[in-house]
Amino acid sequence: VEETFVSPEQDMQESPQDEMDPQELQRMLRELAEKNYLLGNKFFVFPEALKADSTIALYFNRDLSAIANEPDVLIKGAFNGWKWRFFTEKLHKSELGGDWWSCKLYIPKQAYRFDFVFFNGDTVYENNNHNDFFLEIESDMDEHSFEDFLVEEKQKELERLAAEEAERKRQAEEERRREEERAAMEADRAQAKYEV
16 A cells, blocks of 8 residues: 655755755756766756755656656655655656656655655556665664664554553443443342332
8 A cells, every 4th residue: 555655744844945046946957957867867856965854856857768658657665675654656747848757755754765666657667677766865764773763663553552452441341330330220220119
């Protein structure tokens, strides 16, 4: 099951693009697009250095890919070796000219690696010759601290489930006790009627 890649942090997170002069930003993005196209790179990101807990713009050149003739371009990805926060996001034709498509993505603070492929929304994939694309992320996390984080998250989930189960049992016991009291009151009423 794919999750939509929207995060509360994403809405509040300012990206470097938001702080730059729009003309300067366009000039930089056009230079990056031209440079990456000439190198045969299928995509680039801005800013070029990915940081955890930030928003990036990702640009993909459909023309250089296996989905060159497809009408829809989507990215499917996750973080940390496909272990964290799966998502699918639609790309839109960018203002860069050529066949560059783009979207904004939020990089979670627990991420140290970004794994992804592009596809047409169906069965045609651009997946780096079956190696999937990935980018390293500047982060406080690494593979070991992320594994520790997953263990902590699992423990929190188990504790939450145990608390919910304990609450269900408590409520069931309370309901059983009330039923017993009602039955005892009914029995007392029946006994009183009988005696009268």
